[in-house]
Amino acid sequence: MIKTILHQVKEYKADSLKTPFYMLLEVAMEMIIPLLMATIVDEGVNKGDMGVIFKTGLWMLLMAAVGLFAGMRGGATGARAATGLAKNLRESMFRRIQTFSFKNIDRFSSASLITRLTTDVTNIQNAYQMALRLGTRAPASLIVALIFSYGISPRLANVYLIAVGILAVILVIGLFSVFKIFSKLFERYDKLNNSVQENITGIRVVKAYVREDHEKDKFSTASRNLAKQFIKGEGIVAFTAPVMMSTVYVCILLISWFGANMIVSSELTTGELMSMLAYCMNILMSLMMLSVVFLMIAISSAAMKRVSEVLNEEPDIVNPKNPVTEVKDGSIDFNSVDFSYNEDGSGKVLENVDLHIKSGETIGVLGGTGSGKTTLVNLISRLYDVNAGEVKVGGVNVKEYDLDVLRKDVSHVLQANVLFSGTIYENLRWGDIDASDEECQRMAKLACADEFIEKMPDGYNTRIEQGGTNVSGGQRQRLCIARALLRKPKILILDDSTSAVDTTTDAKIRKSFKEEIPGTTKIIIAQRVTSVQDADKIIVMDDGAICGFGTHDELLENNEIYKDVYESQTGAGSGDFDEKEVS
């Protein structure tokens, strides 16, 4: 885990090494200053020697200046190293996420990925900066202060040793409990982010269903739980600070008491006692710093684990070694295909599917919700890999293709289609970055999107808001179809992509497909029989299996499910695949 994170330091290694060096230099200067102070008091003030005071004072000034410079440089290099690490972590995670397959994405929720990319990385950044600066400074200062104290008076220094021992025990116990609390904290962050993300993306639905109060409650609970967990953790942290302070003040009192007695019996000089008290403050500060460092490490170890999970997640769909770089034609073959969303292959969504589609055919897919239609077509563009059997496109197993080539030639209008903020032209050019204006307009016409685009104030240069909120559902679907057409695919998959389009426009789109892209294999998933009845063949799906495959007339004759749905949709006009059976 730590190796994975440190691997991302990359070009900031030099800064990471310079920081502890500057910190040690600063500590050295800080430690020498009390010794010089003792000399000023004992040799200068007590003996009335102005020369010693000036000379030692100048040395003190020089040391202080060097210490200041080292502290400043250390601060700057530490900040550079830590922000650099955070930048590299974010970039690497983002790049990794881009390689994820749908299955990888299913494993992490979007909200969790966002927390990992933001809050978690910030925690690691802070912890790294602390570890580089205070992590070297505090122990070095502690050890050197102890050694120097022993050099002055072993008897008095024993008081420190006992105090440090007591404080170390308090620190370890406190931090151990804090660590457990902070590991849980991030799970609660995920829940909060989940709640926010769901609410913001679905705000229209929330309003439409008057679910604001329910959403507010959900958010408040997540927010309260997070606050409670924080208070628990911070409570322990807050408890350790006064305990440490009290111990150190007791230390100062004891040293002053014993020290004063020792001065009276001439075992110690006034200057030495002053140095001892200065070291006492050093020890106090070091312990405070150490506790902060440990706390940050405790918080960040949970963050480090979560970031490493993303960085170490192996994309389960990758390019083969010697990929095929050309899709010959748009034929599709499913040979004894089994598919499950579970890692262990249990709970099959598709079972023993055999299907053969010729290049250029138009295929309709009908079936109830959850019958496996989307899953079936997702296997064609290798959004998921099969558990058993094989899927072939153009006579070649999809696993043998270069992924970019396959996905360019198998253009998929997903059920949950999304537009991005930008002009209509920019959105269309997701399909083909080099497409000319004329080409974009031609494809928009094929998808029957030209009518409404031309009515918009800036035509094709009209801006689409994030998520395509300023166009209607049907308009969004048509833009997504036009975008997919610009890829000039060999296979075009429309997953319920005209559900929000009126039947006349739907028919117009199908007609233009037939006339303008006859060589492209078209797979059309639909709920309406009218959307598929003129297809070359229709697949009827039921509970993960293909229970009918034929022309409209054939199916009407020999497929009960198809016949029922056809009759109910055309007869009573209200039938659908999900309608409950009435007895």
Ligand code: ADP
């Ligand atoms: P359809 O498109 O016919 O409505 P799907 O192919 O979307 O059906 O879903 C088939 C089954 O697979 C359903 O039971 C659904 O709950 C399940 N399913 C779909 N997507 C996922 C997923 N990403 N993870 C787990 N199960 C899923």
